[in-house]
Amino acid sequence: QVLLVESEGGVVQPGGSLRLSCAASRFTFSNYAMHWIRQAPGKGLEWVAFIRYDGNDKYYGDSVKGRFTISRDNSKNTLYLQMNSLRPEDTAVYYCAKDPSSGPLMDVWGKGTTVTVSS
Amino acid sequence: DIVMTQTPLSLSVTPGQPASISCKSSESPLHSDGKTYLYWYLQKAGQSPQFLIYEVSNRFSGVPDRFSGSGSGTDFTLKISRVEAEDVGVYYCMQTIQLPWTFGQGTKVEIK
Numbered sequence: 461q462v463l464l465v466e467s468e469g470g471v472v473q474p475g476g477s478l479r480l481s482c483a484a485s486r487f488t489f490s491n492y493a494m495h496w497i498r499q500a501p502g503k504g505l506e507w508v509a510f511i512r513y514d515g516n517d518k519y520y521g522d523s524v525k526g527r528f529t530i531s532r533d534n535s536k537n538t539l540y541l542q543m544n545s546l547r548p549e550d551t552a553v554y555y556c557a558k559d560p561s562s563g564p565l566m567d568v569w570g571k572g573t574t575v576t577v578s579s
Numbered sequence: 580d581i582v583m584t585q586t587p588l589s590l591s592v593t594p595g596q597p598a599s600i601s602c603k604s605s606e607s608p609l610h611s612d613g614k615t616y617l618y619w620y621l622q623k624a625g626q627s628p629q630f631l632i633y634e635v636s637n638r639f640s641g642v643p644d645r646f647s648g649s650g651s652g653t654d655f656t657l658k659i660s661r662v663e664a665e666d667v668g669v670y671y672c673m674q675t676i677q678l679p680w681t682f683g684q685g686t687k688v689e690i691k
Contacts (some may be wrong), residue, residue, distance in 0.1 A: 497628075505620075505628065505671055505682040521679045522580070555627055564675040565618050567639065569627040 462487045464556050464570035471576045472546050482539040482556030482570055490514075490534035493559035495566050496541045498552035508554070509541065510564060523549075546577045581606050581674050585683035592662040593691045600686045602655045602672035609652075609676070616676040619648055619657050622685075623668040631670075632657065664690055 467481040482494070496508040509530040510519045518530050529542040539556050553574050557566035582605040592598045608616045619632035630639045632648040635655060645660040659666055667690055672683040 504669075504685045505622075505673075507673075507680045507682070510680075519678055562633070563616075564680065565616075565630075565633060565673070566620075566628075567630045569629070572627055 462558060462568040464558065464568060466554065466556055466570045466573035469554065469573040469575040471578060473579050474547060474577055476546050476577070477542070477544045478546065478575060480541040480543070480554055480556075480573060480575070482541075484537045484539065484558070487558070489532075489537040492561060493564070494530075494532065494539045495557045495559060495564075496528075496530060496539075497555045497557055497566065497569075498550075499555070499572075500549070500552045503552075506552075510559070511539070513561070543575070546575075548577050551575060551577050580679055581608070581677050581681050583672055583674055583681050583683035585670075585672060585686045587686060588684065589687040589689070591689050591691050592659075594664060595661050598659040598662050598666075598688060600657045600670050600672075600688075602650075602657070602683050604653045604655070604674055606677065607653050608674040615651070616674055617648075617650070617655050618673045618675070620671045620673065621666075621668050622671065626668075628671065659688075662688070662690070 463485045465483045472478050493512050511530045527545045531540045553572040555569050555572045557569040560567040584603045586601045615635045617635050620628040622628040636648040647658050669685040669687050
């Protein structure tokens with residue numbers, strides 16, 4: 461059964477940076493595209509970023525473009541999200557999710573990690 | 580951006596009764612490849628979202644057959660034929676025909 465485990469989030473000051481990781485197991489990570497999705501407290505889902513299986517195509521949501529960078533290390537079965545110039549409105553639970561390659565869509569999600577941007 | 584509008588925003592259902600959720604997209608998610616890039620998810624309280632329906636009407640592996648999806652153009656519907664207690668949560672539709680990929684605002688389903 462596919463397993464996705466996000467790294468611990470944390471509290472960051474506005475303007476600060478944080479890197480999230482997502483460890484993938486029980487499937488051939490290098491064959492699948494991946495996503496990051498977030499959910500602000502009490503709000504709905506917002507797609508954040510996508511990366512193709514080989515890392516050669518990346519797409520971002522408008523609210524994070526230019527500040528966040530998605531990447532992956534297929535040798536380590538790990539997905540990353542580098543978040544820079546963080547704002548209070550980036551406060552959310554961040555989920556990584558696998559794309560089954562018939563999408564784009566997300567078929568399996570991690571449990572999520574909480575990022576709080578506050579002074 | 581494509582706006583996904585769900586109605587109602589909340590729904591209280593008696594166990595065993597049907598439920599229906601509407602999702603309207605501001606543009607059609609039908610692609611020239613013939614696929615309609617419209618999906619449904621359920622997020623139970625305190626959990627991450629789980630995948631229910633792909634391409635309008637196809638149930639993901641393990642999803643009970645009481646869940647069904649339908650629709651075309653810009654109007655789509657998720658139906659639960661007989662609601663069970665385990666179906667409680669927030670349902671989201673999503674489109675991936677056009678970047679940025681967008682979700683509806685969610686419909687909260689609870690049991691009466």
